Amino acid sequence: MAGSDIIVCAQCGEDQDAKNIRCARCGASLETTEQRQRRLADLEESRREAERSDVTIQRLPGFGHNGTPRAMFGTKEFFSEMSNQMRRRYYVVVAVVVITIVFLLRVK
Numbered sequence: 769m770a771g772s773d774i775i776v777c778a779q780c781g782e783d784q785d786a787k788n789i790r791c792a793r794c795g796a797s798l799e800t801t802e803q804r805q806r807r808l809a810d811l812e813e814s815r816r817e818a819e820r821s822d823v824t825i826q827r828l829p830g831f832g833h834n835g836t837p838r839a840m841f842g843t844k845e846f847f848s849e850m851s852n853q854m855r856r857r858y859y860v861v862v863a864v865v866v867i868t869i870v871f872l873l874r875v876k
């Protein structure tokens with residue numbers, strides 16, 4: 769293979785691709801301490817980065833300082849912001865409440 773560097777494992781003497789972190793034969797680390805620190809630092813950095821964007825996604829609207837305020841409950845805007853699933857549930861709850869009230873009034 770042209771272009772790929774070959775390094776020799778210090779532990780077992782096996783030729784290894786320089787891209788490998790560990791020896792495929794004996795599992796000894798092929799990295800220098802510097803390379804390892806660099807790799808772990810990059811990993812930590814990307815982990816923090818991922819966490820940061822995750823937190824941004826999870827932030828609830830209407831809470832905190834960056835959230836967009838939700839429409840007031842019961843207003844026309846609130847209803848149009850509602851998802852179809854929520855709307856269906858809303859109808860079901862309203863229907864159940866109405867049926868319950870009618871039932872209670874008839875029992876009396």
Ligand SMILES: [Zn+2]
Nearest residue numbers: 777780791794
């Ligand atoms: Zn080895």
